[in-house]
Amino acid sequence: MQLVVGRIGRAHGIRGEVTVEVRTDEPELRLGPGAVLATDPASAGPLTIATGRVHSGRLLLRFEGVTDRNAAEALRNTLLIAEIDPEELPEGEDEYYDHQLIDLDVVTEDGTEVGRITEVSHLPSQDLFIVERPDGSEVMIPFVEEIVTDIDLVEQKAVITPPPGLIDDRAEIASAREEEA
Numbered sequence: 348m349q350l351v352v353g354r355i356g357r358a359h360g361i362r363g364e365v366t367v368e369v370r371t372d373e374p375e376l377r378l379g380p381g382a383v384l385a386t387d388p389a390s391a392g393p394l395t396i397a398t399g400r401v402h403s404g405r406l407l408l409r410f411e412g413v414t415d416r417n418a419a420e421a422l423r424n425t426l427l428i429a430e431i432d433p434e435e436l437p438e439g440e441d442e443y444y445d446h447q448l449i450d451l452d453v454v455t456e457d458g459t460e461v462g463r464i465t466e467v468s469h470l471p472s473q474d475l476f477i478v479e480r481p482d483g484s485e486v487m488i489p490f491v492e493e494i495v496t497d498i499d500l501v502e503q504k505a506v507i508t509p510p511p512g513l514i515d516d517r518a519e520i521a522s523a524r525e526e527e528a
Contacts, residue, residue: 348446349385352377353427358419359407365419367406367427372442374406377429387426394427443498452504453478453488456496461514462486464505476505486514 352374356366371377380399386392395411413419431444445467453461453476466477467490474490488494488507497506 348431349428350377350431350444350446351387351426352384352429353406355408355422355425355427356405357423358416359402361416362409363413363415363419364407364409365413365422367408369406371429378406378408378427382429385428385430387428391422391425394422441498443500447500448476448498448505450503451498451500454504454506456506456508461488461507461509488513 350371352369352371354368354370356368358364359366367378369378378396378399380396382396384392384394384396386394394413396408397411398409400407410422413422448464448467451464453464455461460481462478462480464476465479465485468475468477468487476488476490476495478486478488480486488509494507494509494513495505496508499506
């Protein structure tokens with residue numbers, strides 16, 4: 348199975364280094380020296396990582412055969428793709444790869460069907476499940492422990508405990524004005 352693990356940014360310096368927008372939670376595993384990565388567009392690769400370092404909070408990589416700024420700049424916006432075993436699991440407990448979560452059925456604790464995960468959106472504050480409802484509409488469910496109580500890869504389902512208003516229109520609205528009356 349192929350996963351996008353990064354996107355090449357602009358050239359850095361004159362010796363062929365490039366900045367990389369990391370798109371994996373395991374950069375040390377996927378983007379280490381010696382790693383061979385497929386590319387999109389395919390004509391740019393495959394690329395073998397020669398060296399890597401962090402500079403001012405950004406990952407800088409140099410690829411074998413890319414020795415000057417012009418060659419590095421020619422790789423700009425190229426996606427880096429790693430081949431992984433579909434059975435491979437993340438190192439941490441309660442961690443999942445996106446491909447493991449896509450197509451899981453989403454149900455409430457009482458078994459009510461909510462829909463199917465079609466996408467996992469990674470935002471700065473938290474991750475979101477984009478869930479397609481049976482009627483074709485979409486709902487966004489924060490991937491946080493308080494709401495997503497269980498991920499069962501064997502049963503292919505995610506169990507949620509949604510707060511009022513998350514998946515229905517029965518939100519509880521509290522108003523200070525109502526208490527005063």
